[in-house]
Amino acid sequence: MADSYYFLVVTDAMSPRDGESKAQEAAHQAVTLGEGLAESHNAMGSVMIGLLDWPEAETELKRAIELIPATPQSIAFTRRSS
Numbered sequence: 001m002a003d004s005y006y007f008l009v010v011t012d013a014m015s016p017r018d019g020e021s022k023a024q025e026a027a028h029q030a031v032t033l034g035e036g037l038a039e040s041h042n043a044m045g046s047v048m049i050g051l052l053d054w055p056e057a058e059t060e061l062k063r064a065i066e067l068i069p070a071t072p073q074s075i076a077f078t079r080r081s082s
Contacts, residue, residue, distance in 0.1 A: 001023075001026035001029075002024070002030060002044070003043055003046065005019045005026060006019065006020075006023045024047050024051065026043070027040070027043045027047040028044070030043050030044065031043075031044050031060075036067065038063075038071055039064075039071075041067065042060075042061065042064045044056075044060040045060035045061035045064060048060060
């Protein structure tokens with residue numbers, strides 16, 4: 001859900017004010033319900049990038065990498081971070 005809300009903001013189908021808050025809420029819920037899932041941390045990391053919260057984005061994306069090192073998102077993140 002978080003990725004979907006973020007997509008709606010990026011494509012101007014939803015206002016940033018509404019979409020970003022809904023994306024953040026959905027990502028928070030995903031992490032709460034699926035602490036052990038890399039996908040939930042990837043979603044939260046993506047939302048934090050959109051909100052320009054770099055430290056939190058890095059924390060979430062690193063957690064996703066710990067859980068599953070070879071997801072496409074984690075590979076892209078580690079290439080950018082190197």
